Amino acid sequence: MTRYSRYRTAFQTIFTKELLRFTRIWLQTILPPVITTVLYYIIFGNLIGSRIGEMDGFSYIDFIVPGLILMAVITNSYSNVVSSFFSSKFQRHVEELIISPVPNWIILSGYVAGGVARGVMVGIAVTGVSLLFTDIQVQSYGWTLTVFVLTAILFSLAGFINAVYADSFDDITIVPTFILTPLTYLGGVFYSINMLPEIWQQISLANPILYMVNAFRYGLLGVSDIPMGLALGIVVLFIVALTGFSLYLLNRGIGIKS
Numbered sequence: 001m002t003r004y005s006r007y008r009t010a011f012q013t014i015f016t017k018e019l020l021r022f023t024r025i026w027l028q029t030i031l032p033p034v035i036t037t038v039l040y041y042i043i044f045g046n047l048i049g050s051r052i053g054e055m056d057g058f059s060y061i062d063f064i065v066p067g068l069i070l071m072a073v074i075t076n077s078y079s080n081v082v083s084s085f086f087s088s089k090f091q092r093h094v095e096e097l098i099i100s101p102v103p104n105w106i107i108l109s110g111y112v113a114g115g116v117a118r119g120v121m122v123g124i125a126v127t128g129v130s131l132l133f134t135d136i137q138v139q140s141y142g143w144t145l146t147v148f149v150l151t152a153i154l155f156s157l158a159g160f161i162n163a164v165y166a167d168s169f170d171d172i173t174i175v176p177t178f179i180l181t182p183l184t185y186l187g188g189v190f191y192s193i194n195m196l197p198e199i200w201q202q203i204s205l206a207n208p209i210l211y212m213v214n215a216f217r218y219g220l221l222g223v224s225d226i227p228m229g230l231a232l233g234i235v236v237l238f239i240v241a242l243t244g245f246s247l248y249l250l251n252r253g254i255g256i257k258s
Contacts (some may be wrong), residue, residue: 010102011110016194018114021120022080029080030122033072037126041133044190047137055194056223065130066217067189070151072126074157074184074209077119077152077178081159082172089163094256104250108160108243116149116157123148138157143228144219150235151212155180157242164246165254188213193225 045061055063080240097107138144158175166172171241187209193201204210207243215231218224223230249255 006101007050007103007106008152010100010106011113014107014110015113015117018080018084018111019117021084021114022118029076029118030125033076034125034129035060037068037072038129040064041130043063045133056194056221058221058223061222062136063217064190065136065191066132066175067187067213068121068222069126069130070148070216071184071189072212073119073123073152074155074180074212075123075146077115078155078159078162078176078180079116080118081156082163082166082176083116084114085111085160085163085171086166086172087165090169098250098253098256104247108157108250110244111160112153112156114151115159116227119152119156120148123152138220139222140219142219144216146232147216147219147235150232150239151216154212154235154239154242157239157246161242161249164249166255181201183207183209186210188217188225208234 009050017060033176041061046066049060049064054060085094088097098104127136133162158180162172162175186204188204193204193210196204211226211231214224215228215235218228245251
């Protein structure tokens with residue numbers, strides 16, 4: 001067996017394990033975010049949105065669709081990797097991967113691919129539900145899919161880093177609860193930052209999720225508060241940085257080796 005074949009087999013094994021892991025329990029992994037999104041559409045889109053009116057030339061429910069889809073992608077790609085890798089640490093079988101003749105980048109790629117798969121599946125399901133409430137006219141399929149996948153990759157990497165440093169199951173909920181959720185809600189999902197006072201607009205620019213939401217909204221609706229080149233650059237920069245840091249943690253065995 002060639003080196004390429006060994007690497008491909010190793011990647012497929014990890015990815016298949018991750019895929020089966022969340023698809024077997026789809027009632028817990030796929031369905032809940034769909035139900036949550038339906039509630040968002042009913043409450044914010046129909047009930048409150050009718051009183052808000054238009055935003056950036058779109059009805060309020062149309063305006064929040066991109067953010068709600070991306071919010072589901074962010075949450076699920078992150079939670080899939082953080083829970084899966086920490087479980088591997090907790091059950092001690094991650095050590096078998098570390099000592100196996102498989103490069104660390106293959107291990108990382110397998111877990112990230114699993115997170116991306118869950119994020120994409122949930123995103124597609126949420127998009128399908130969105131069609132029940134509004135008529136989505138995609139402005140750029142290429143841009144939309146690019147941001148869709150890059151965002152899933154980014155937060156899969158973030159979930160991996162959280163899992164490496166986590167020492168208990170409580171630790172894997174701290175970042176999503178106290179960091180990820182606030183950043184998501186303050187990332188322009190439900191509003192345009194142009195509505196904010198100047199000082200809060202500047203503060204909002206420090207939120208990386210703002211760039212992803214606006215880039216995705218541009219792909220779907222053709223409007224954005226952020227220049228597209230800057231938004232894409234921020235996402236790619238974070239992916240490169242988190243990939244490098246994740247590989248550093250694996251190479252040093254931080255949080256894994258006793």
